[in-house]
Amino acid sequence: MSDWTLLASGQTYPPGTLYVVATPIGNVADLSLRALHVLGLADAIACEDTRNTGQLLTRVGLQRPLVAVHEHNEREAAVRIVERLRAGERIAYVSDAGTPGISDPGARLVEAVRAAGLGVVPLPGPSAAVTALSVAGDMLEAGEGRFTFVGFLPGKPKARADEIARLAVLDHAWVLYEAPHRIADTLAALAAALPGTRRLLIGRELTKLFEETPVLTVAEAPAWLASEAARGKGEFVLVVEGVRRAEAGDEDAPDAEAVRVLKLLLAELPAKRAAKLAAAITGAKTDALYQLALAQRAE
Numbered sequence: 380m381s382d383w384t385l386l387a388s389g390q391t392y393p394p395g396t397l398y399v400v401a402t403p404i405g406n407v408a409d410l411s412l413r414a415l416h417v418l419g420l421a422d423a424i425a426c427e428d429t430r431n432t433g434q435l436l437t438r439v440g441l442q443r444p445l446v447a448v449h450e451h452n453e454r455e456a457a458v459r460i461v462e463r464l465r466a467g468e469r470i471a472y473v474s475d476a477g478t479p480g481i482s483d484p485g486a487r488l489v490e491a492v493r494a495a496g497l498g499v500v501p502l503p504g505p506s507a508a509v510t511a512l513s514v515a516g517d518m519l520e521a522g523e524g525r526f527t528f529v530g531f532l533p534g535k536p537k538a539r540a541d542e543i544a545r546l547a548v549l550d551h552a553w554v555l556y557e558a559p560h561r562i563a564d565t566l567a568a569l570a571a572a573l574p575g576t577r578r579l580l581i582g583r584e585l586t587k588l589f590e591e592t593p594v595l596t597v598a599e600a601p602a603w604l605a606s607e608a609a610r611g612k613g614e615f616v617l618v619v620e621g622v623r624r625a626e627a628g629d630e631d632a633p634d635a636e637a638v639r640v641l642k643l644l645l646a647e648l649p650a651k652r653a654a655k656l657a658a659a660i661t662g663a664k665t666d667a668l669y670q671l672a673l674a675q676r677a678e
């Protein structure tokens with residue numbers, strides 16, 4: 380037994396269990412030692428696309444029976460997998476890339492296995508969102524570590540613009556996935572909807588040969604994409620920073636949460652009292668909240 384196998388086997392892998400295994404988002408060496416161990420132990424590997432997963436297994440020197448479980452057959456396939464688990468098999472589930480269930484199928488299978496009273500064990504590993512966030516630096520820190528995971532924006536321009544408008548007021552970073560054929564439209568939509576100084580991190584081709592992770596303003600991003608023809612190809616994850624106080628033109632301007640609390644209190648209390656309480660609850664400046672409360676009352 381090699382050293383890594385010993386490390387990975389320092390835990391039990393009971394039969395009759397579904398193992399949900401994250402796989403690389405580009406670089407095959409990101410498959411964890413434990414994932415390799417469990418894929419090797421599995422009686423079968425359920426996967427989104429048997430050709431894709433077959434290639435991954437070949438590259439790491441494994442051969443296991445594959446079962447297709449995709450968006451269109453997830454319910455029926457889940458029934459068959461539950462039967463096999465009941466018979467005592469170990470089944471692994473992998474999506475095409477990254478962590479199953481994150482903008483990927485897997486949720487229905489997990490639900491079916493849980494509903495049958497059988498075990499589900501997650502094996503952590505790569506995810507494009509978390510990989511990009513790990514180098515987002517102060518964009519993440521400004522929101523005290525909070526972020527909103529959005530995944531793919533709606534495809535239709537109106538629905539996409541509405542969603543961007545909803546996200547634009549968040550006081551913390553948000554994370555988008557985008558396909559190569561829509562990245563130019565999405566960067567243009569962000570530039571049109573957000574203040575030009577708002578920053579975003581573009582994670583392009585993460586973990587691959589032509590990986591890039593520039594931090595740009597939304598105004599700069601469309602030109603960055605257009606400046607090299609090959610840029611539009613590849614896979615993208617975007618981390619967009621939340622509203623900065625400075626962006627509102629006033630360091631003391633209350634953030635979105637303080638405004639929300641103030642509005643709730645204003646429905647019940649006089650402006651001065653509402654501003655004082657909202658300041659105590661959220662830490663925003665009383666004066667700024669009082670001015671805002673007067674403006675709200677005047678509307």
Ligand code: SAM
Binds near residue numbers: 476483615
């Ligand atoms: N489950 C995956 C995960 O955990 O990241 C996401 C699957 S989703 C169907 C595919 C999207 O993830 C791509 O369109 C892209 O937005 C993002 N993505 C996947 N791999 C990437 C990579 N290497 N670099 C940048 N984005 C990537």
